[in-house]
Amino acid sequence: MSFSWARVAAIFEKELRDYRRNRFVVIFTMSVLPLIFVAVPIVSLFSIKVSVTNAKLETSIGRSLLYLLILPAIIPSVLSAYSVVGEREQGTLEPLLTTPIHSEEFLIGKALAAFLPAVAVAYAIFGIFLGAAAAFAHPAVVSAVFERNHLLTQLLFTPLLAGWSIWVGIAVSTRVSDLRAAQQLSVFASLPPVAIVALFSFNVITPSLGLALGLATALLAIDGLAWRVVAAMFDREQLVSGTRS
Amino acid sequence: MEQVGAPRAQAPGRASSARSDSPTVQSSAVAVDHLTKRFGDRVAFEDVSFRVGHGEVFGFLGPNGAGKTTTVRTLGTLLAPTSGAATVAGIELRPENGPAIRSRISIMPESPGLYLRLTVAENLECFARLYRLADRRERIERALRAVNLTDRANDLCRSLSKGLRQRTALARALLNDPAVLFLDEPTSGLDPVATREVHELIAALKERGVTIFLTTHRLEEAERLCDRVAILNTTMRLVGRPDELRARLFKSSLEVRLRSELTGAAAALGGVPGIEGWEAQPPSSYLLNVSDPDAVAPDVARALVHAGADICSMTETRHSLEDVYLELVDEDVEARRR
Ligand SMILES: Nc1ncnc2c1ncn2[C@@H]1O[C@H](COP(=O)(O)OP(=O)(O)O)[C@@H](O)[C@H]1O
Numbered sequence A: 001m002s003f004s005w006a007r008v009a010a011i012f013e014k015e016l017r018d019y020r021r022n023r024f025v026v027i028f029t030m031s032v033l034p035l036i037f038v039a040v041p042i043v044s045l046f047s048i049k050v051s052v053t054n055a056k057l058e059t060s061i062g063r064s065l066l067y068l069l070i071l072p073a074i075i076p077s078v079l080s081a082y083s084v085v086g087e088r089e090q091g092t093l094e095p096l097l098t099t100p101i102h103s104e105e106f107l108i109g110k111a112l113a114a115f116l117p118a119v120a121v122a123y124a125i126f127g128i129f130l131g132a133a134a135a136f137a138h139p140a141v142v143s144a145v146f147e148r149n150h151l152l153t154q155l156l157f158t159p160l161l162a163g164w165s166i167w168v169g170i171a172v173s174t175r176v177s178d179l180r181a182a183q184q185l186s187v188f189a190s191l192p193p194v195a196i197v198a199l200f201s202f203n204v205i206t207p208s209l210g211l212a213l214g215l216a217t218a219l220l221a222i223d224g225l226a227w228r229v230v231a232a233m234f235d236r237e238q239l240v241s242g243t244r245s
Numbered sequence B: 001m002e003q004v005g006a007p008r009a010q011a012p013g014r015a016s017s018a019r020s021d022s023p024t025v026q027s028s029a030v031a032v033d034h035l036t037k038r039f040g041d042r043v044a045f046e047d048v049s050f051r052v053g054h055g056e057v058f059g060f061l062g063p064n065g066a067g068k069t070t071t072v073r074t075l076g077t078l079l080a081p082t083s084g085a086a087t088v089a090g091i092e093l094r095p096e097n098g099p100a101i102r103s104r105i106s107i108m109p110e111s112p113g114l115y116l117r118l119t120v121a122e123n124l125e126c127f128a129r130l131y132r133l134a135d136r137r138e139r140i141e142r143a144l145r146a147v148n149l150t151d152r153a154n155d156l157c158r159s160l161s162k163g164l165r166q167r168t169a170l171a172r173a174l175l176n177d178p179a180v181l182f183l184d185e186p187t188s189g190l191d192p193v194a195t196r197e198v199h200e201l202i203a204a205l206k207e208r209g210v211t212i213f214l215t216t217h218r219l220e221e222a223e224r225l226c227d228r229v230a231i232l233n234t235t236m237r238l239v240g241r242p243d244e245l246r247a248r249l250f251k252s253s254l255e256v257r258l259r260s261e262l263t264g265a266a267a268a269l270g271g272v273p274g275i276e277g278w279e280a281q282p283p284s285s286y287l288l289n290v291s292d293p294d295a296v297a298p299d300v301a302r303a304l305v306h307a308g309a310d311i312c313s314m315t316e317t318r319h320s321l322e323d324v325y326l327e328l329v330d331e332d333v334e335a336r337r338r
């Protein structure tokens, strides 16, 4: 009776199927939300005056890129907030837990099902942003956007922020008995790491490759720790009997 | 009236079927010894012991709040017992055995718990993978056939009626060919037609030799489907075959009606072995408490005729399980009031 990726895959695929047929997920989480979050940075990119100082340009672009990083924090937190409460509300948690599934398999299946779509959407949105910038923005702005540090920050922090949001979202989801409350709490809790990245984007911390990597490593460690905490917190008895109170 | 204390195994006696004898730990599909579950100070069930034999349909009968669901969840390793021991499908009930036990049993919970945005087949597919079944496709087909749902395989569960959802949940519970199938109130909330369908399905599973642990608060369901029935109301009250339960809790009675009052009634009836008590019911009837009406009736007739009585009728009073059940539950209510 050891860990099985087949069971992880069963949960993962079931979850994706469920999302695809869930209007709230398809329309709001995966479409409207990302479009809002890409529209604002693109508009602000075009409103940058070419005459501004370099520092001002940096700040402006930093703000746009930061805005894009809120997406990989929020989408997975909305999805993962649903992960356990949602099953409980549907009454599917109990049948699921009566199969030989291990807690870790359940959690990883759930986490991947939130992680992969969220990261895919966030990257796609970043791609749209870059595309829009390259096609329509002023060359000075374009070269600033396409700076190596910026690209690296986006690529690196997107999955790391998503990781944090997912574990926090699942943790909230195992403890809260109301779906709306779970989502609000989870979105709220997903934002602190974004604030740290903000220091970076706004040059409060002087951006450097080393610092970015250091921060990324720290976030990775926190993600790993969060996973262990969530796995340790996962208590079948509490999940099953919590349905009553 | 007497309460049944430990040991709680049912009475031996005229039972001819081997099934009615309590199976031993080794030979039983489920063996439970002095199991207790508390939530804080609240007792869900206490000191419960019983055995379920292989291929047996074992009924767990009790009013709402009796602890039936909690018992099922405990035996299904979802809840840890507070004390006591149990063996489920040959495996000892311990935390580390959870996955092993869960892979050999299945539970159909009170509410079907289906993914409503998934089709019937997709629901089963997900669970077949969780059980890591090699021959998924055949298992799913077989399970669907067993509950007559093959033609609804591609319907979204959202579109199914309550009865069909219940059948889907039953199909899901059959996927892994469980050594013990737990059905928690399988017909609660179903209309009479759907209820009868589920009853027929359970009867068919019984024919196939599936071991079933069925909880219900419906007497006729227990009486109709089960080989043996346990009556639970936080503690275990009785275990036995439905007919034995009746015999044990109530003395059967014979009602004799004579043409006219018999003056020597006491002398005549007192000489008949097997009469445990009697009372006169004026004008000319007598109610006799007996344990075995068939054995006693001829002697009674002979004694009365011998004493010069004209017998008009002699009837045996039968008690349905409902009497037994209500008597037990009433007693609890009274006990609580005190
Ligand atoms: N998770 C729980 N927390 C506290 N009390 C519970 C919980 N689950 C059940 N109970 C209590 O245990 C008793 C038995 O409940 P249950 O097993 O659901 O009964 P039944 O299924 O026979 O209706 C009830 O008094 C119920 O309130």
Ligand SMILES: [Mg+2]
Pocket: B068, B069, B070, B110, B185
């Ligand atoms: Mg119940």
